[in-house]
Amino acid sequence: MTVAPAADGATRSAPGWPQSTLARVGIWVAVGVALTWVASRLLGSVGEFPQSWDVGLAEPISDARGWLIDNQRTHWLYTAILDPFSDVTEGAIEALESTLLWIPWYSYVGIAGLGLWWTRGRAAGLLGVAGASYFGVLDVWEQGLSTLSLMGVAVTCAVVIGVPIGVWSSRSDRVQRVARPVLDAMQTFPGFVYLIPFTLLFSFGPVTSLLATLIFALPPIVRATDLGIRNLPPGLIDAAAMSGATERQTLIKVRFPLARPAILVGLNQTINMALSLVVIAALIGAGGLGGSVLRALQTLQVGAAAESGLAIVVMAILLDRFFSGLADPTSRHDPARVKLLAIAMIPATLVGGILGWTTFPSQLTWSFAGGIDRAVEWAQVNLFDIAxxxxxxxxxxxxxxxxxxxxxxxxxxxxxxWPVMIGLVAAIGLALSGWRLAAGLAAALAAIGLLGMxxxxxxxxxxxxxxxxxxxxxxxxxxxxxxxxxxxxxxxxxxxxxxxxxxxxxxxxxxxxxxxxxxxxxxxxxxxxxxxxxxxxxxxxxxxxxxxxxxxxxxxxxxxxxxxxxxxxxxxxxxxxxxxxxxxxxxxxxxxxxxxxxxxxxxxxxxxxxxxxxxxxxxxxxxxxxxxxxxxxxxxxxxxxxxxxxxxxxx
Amino acid sequence: MIEVSGLWKIFGDASAKAHRMASDGASRAEIQEQTGALVAVKDVSFSVAPGETFVVMGLSGSGKSTLIRCLARLIEPTSGDISICGADVIALSADGLRDLRRHRLSMVFQHFGLFPHRTVVDNVAFGLEVRGVPRADRRERALELIGTVGLDGWADHHPQQLSGGMQQRVGLARALAVDPDVLFFDEPFSALDPLIRRDMQDELIALQLRMQRTLVFITHDFSEALRLADRIAIMRDGEFVQVGTAVEIVTNPADDYVAAFTQDAPKAKVLTADHAMEPIERFDGDVGSLARVGRWTVLEDFIPRLLSTPDPLAVAGDDGEVIGVVSHADVARLLAPPARAAAEAAPLETRP
Amino acid sequence: MNTSHTYKGEIMITTGPSRRRRGRPALAVAFVATLGLAAAACGSDDDAGGSSSSGASDEVITLAVNPWNGSAVNVAVAEQLIESEIGQTVETVEIDENATWPAINTGDISAALEMWPSGHAQNVADFIDNPDGNVANAGLLGPVGKIGWYIPTYMVEQHPELATWEGFQDPELAKLFATAETGDKGQFLGGDPSFVQYDESIIANLGLPVEVVYAGSEEAILAALDAAYSREEPILVYLWTPHSAHNKYDLTEVELPAYTDECYASAADGGADVACDYPADELFKIVSEDLASSSPAVNTLLTKMNYTTADQIEMLAAVETDGKSIEDAAAAWIEAHPDTWKAWLP
The missing domain is CATH 1.10.3720.10 (MetI-like)
Structure with missing residues (x-):
């Protein structure tokens, strides 16, 4: 370990400090501007990107839509694959949702409290109790569970698909090279845009939301698994090898358990992403808390929207605190007592479930929507142009x-x-890194023009x-x-x-x-x-x-x-x-x-x-x-x- | 037990060219400049006898860690032959290599290399576990070794709950658990405090006295090498500069580089009465009245006695016959640093 | 079910459609099946006559509730009549109107009862006119909708000229509606990009010093309207009737040159030459083609269903001003107008 400097570390000139960078960027940009200006003069096309160059994805996509409509009922793609798939997933989401609805409300309060107590201590446990009660107090219990079940299925799928991909990508540089840009694109593609093709494929309903959520939420867990497995202290892998462990044994007994905290951090992010998209998916009928928010907004009920919105925040924070606590194996509190209480909750849950004590007692509900509405109303009149x-x-x-x-x-x-713009961007790329970046940037910008955008x-x-x-x-x-x-x-x-x-x-x-x-x-x-x-x-x-x-x-x-x-x-x-x-x-x-x-x-x-x-x-x-x-x-x-x-x- | 000949390890793409240049005598810096390749291990050959403790000593960047990783084939050597317990390590298939590591070869790592997600006992039992030993058996064996390294009662703790010295005891127990013939130590004690390091060295010496394994031990600490080694190899820029016993190296350094290490070496711990004495033939006093000291007693052990009288001590040979005499002056001559170096060092040291 | 106040808009809201569609129907199917068995056991002489005259079947009817109250009351009326008069179970799904089409095409949804023709030319072509399509036009609903330009009535009180489009020719008056986005010109707040909008053409062809800014969503129009109204500021927006905003704000429609077919000759190609008012939208119903064979009685009822704008407004007022639930408003209307709905029965 003392004798392996990166081969290029010594030969490459050390990157410069800000001052010299700025000077270099300045020179390159000037050169770029000059060249591209000349080029644009010669081309004679200045200003807007020529519309005739529009390659237009719009038409083929619309054609595809037409095909889908015509074949939606008969084609094997639907009857043999998409419809059954859709039914199975829908069934899973529904089963989960009805199970969640069967569990009595106090069990959720208990689970949230105990979970946070165990992973983060007593104060956090109280936060968990308060957070879970919020859903009941503000009467968004069912919507919350609906969001939770859709998210639960999406996150489960993300783990089942994402972890193996992450492992694969960690074992092979080639897979990683392919996977990385795809993951980048998956995360940058606006969540909305996913919804469109999927509504075409599955018309409406939870499956569409699920798939869109899945794609959006997959990258963090893949990345975390990959990184977690790659970035282990090398000594440990050597130690396993010297004990004569096979690749498989090393993976299962060493790499995987060691990467667990990193994977859990990724899982936490995945949950966050999933939650954010499940909410947006209300636009295509995912319902739940996102639906409540949207419906309230359509009638300008800011207060009601804020209540549901805050419920989403509470859910996100509870899940985040729990999973980030879980990712740190040294952070466990009163395990004996928590275990005892958790065991005690099982019969309590069963009894409550069988007796149907599922809904939060309605005497305890309360609303602050009116106050927010009044505050917003006051603000729109009084802050717009003060006196x-x-x-x-x-x-x-x-x-x-x-x-x-x-x-x-x-x-x-x-x-x-536009040619100058492309030239400028390319020049910046050249100054910052090199020809590769410059070419990539120019190509990307040109592609935007070619799309007519x-x-x-x-x-x-x-x-x-x-x-x-x-x-x-x-x-x-x-x-x-x-x-x-x-x-x-x-x-x-x-x-x-x-x-x-x-x-x-x-x-x-x-x-x-x-x-x-x-x-x-x-x-x-x-x-x-x-x-x-x-x-x-x-x-x-x-x-x-x-x-x-x-x-x-x-x-x-x-x-x-x-x-x-x-x-x-x-x-x-x-x-x-x-x-x-x-x-x-x-x-x-x-x-x-x-x-x-x-x-x-x-x-x-x-x-x-x-x-x-x-x-x-x-x-x-x-x-x-x-x-x-x-x-x-x-x-x-x-x-x-x-x-x-x-x-x-x-x- | 271990035979290594003509071992090379060159990092970088241009290894063939680097190999040629190195063989032609080019320096490591020149090669790196021209080819970008780094010659980490350069034509190293040595052998280690069963039960011997062979210490490779070198400063950081000397290639010693690369060397031991090549021996274990954690890194693929560029060329050369390695034989351990009769197995041609280079030619071994993945299965064969695994088999060797499971049964005959273990390693103790610089930063312990303990699995944080496993308890002490599960760490120690890891080698047995991957070998397929049943749970109860491997636990029993692991507990036994935990006792051997003095960690009774810690079996169900996690490594991070232990002090550094204790962690390395776990590392040692893990290495011993598979009952290996050969143990590799990659600077195992360098991350420990000096006092703990001493304890661990003593422990290792005691264990080795009982177990008589073949050890290859990497260190950057010359005094550690002196304490532990049957033979020492001094490594520099990927090459062995000198190989010999502690005494050979201390008394007869091959070049200035080695001499620089020996200068501050605790010679009193290495050299014996045998080295210090004047042959009996040159002594004209009455040997009978002098106190006696064994020929192989290290200086450290008889200096107090020597200082307690104005007289020299008589040195007894292996058969009890007096073979020489050691005086105050003899000892002083051996231990004093060379005059030139002392003179140069002094002015610097007196300045605060 | 749908007790919320929703407006005509494009956003689909579904409050757990899945649960409703699976959980209850299963029970309901079992229930209906039991009834069927009982009926069969009681007397076989009713058998032939019963099923052919009523056309009833076991099938559960799924109706689309699009996210505005008009759609919800239509569905509530149909739901109650189908359940009480024909005896088939109805479930409802809250869904976006564009997503409704493919869902009816696949048969997942049986019918939708309020489509605005101006927004669905493409869907009509794809799903109704297309021989592979599985959606049938079930005739007009009755009420007529209309898109228009609206300003708060206090603006007309201050500047009576603004009641017609000619008033906006005056740059000074138009400038009252200017914002930072439009500079010296007046701002026309356009709607959701999916709405039918010819405002840019109308403005250009009438030569008005006005510029369109797209609010992007119905909520955005309403929020802007609400804010302007609360501060008594000028605002010119795209809106339509029937819309519950008219219950909340006092708005005046700006008179545009009267609609003619010639004026809209270019509408199919983007409407660059449009220079007159929007046409009236005759709201229509769509059903799945499967319905005629699987539940002929329901198909007949839905096809015949037709009432007046006044009928719909009666229910909307009960909901939006009296705070009744959709179901109660529909039940009250059914109670009060037996003559109207008796004509729809098969």
Missing amino acids: DSGIGTGPFSDFITIRFITPLRELFAQDIP WELSMDTVAQCIVAMAMTLMIGVPVGVLTARYDRVRAAIRPILDFLQTIPSFVLLVPVIMLFNVGRVPGIMAAVLYALPAAIHYTDLGLRGVPAATREAATSFGATGRQRLLKVDLPLAAPQIMVAVNQTIMLVLSMVVIAGLVGGGGLGLETVRALRRSDSVGTGFEAGIAIVLLAAILDRVTRAIADRLSPPSAAR
């Missing part, structure tokens, strides 16, 4: 639209000729940039504060949890009421959604700065400010770029939602496709354009993060 002073949400919205979004959109979509994409990009800038302007300073003061961190943690798990469309109606229909509400929703990630990664990066380095800076007499600017932030820069990267991904995933509140761009096309049977094709194109945009922005920010990393120590 006609020109300060308030309305003028703010106008300011953002006029000063930032509209000029940016015009710049990208009209002022910069150029203008819409540029609109979306403009919105993303504004949203990202706002997120970082708020998120990074807050991250600096949380990194420095534990108390601030503890104080905002529940807010962040809330923002991250509240179904994004719960925010839509209040956001529209405060910011007018248009691009700003979508952006505000995106900012709220992406803020937790920005804060988290900034915090992580700053906390990762070695104490010794900080002490060194202090010992040379640096002020707190100087230390922050000259030591902490540069060292945390790669992590902060991760924050940027995550922010972009989250903002992009809100694009579709923005389409629902007047954001236009690619989101509107996707929404149209979901809602309107004859525009499935364009919706699909818009979905692909979103994925391509995500890929471009992801690769660029990751390349910048690589650049910002200090040269790794030569071993």
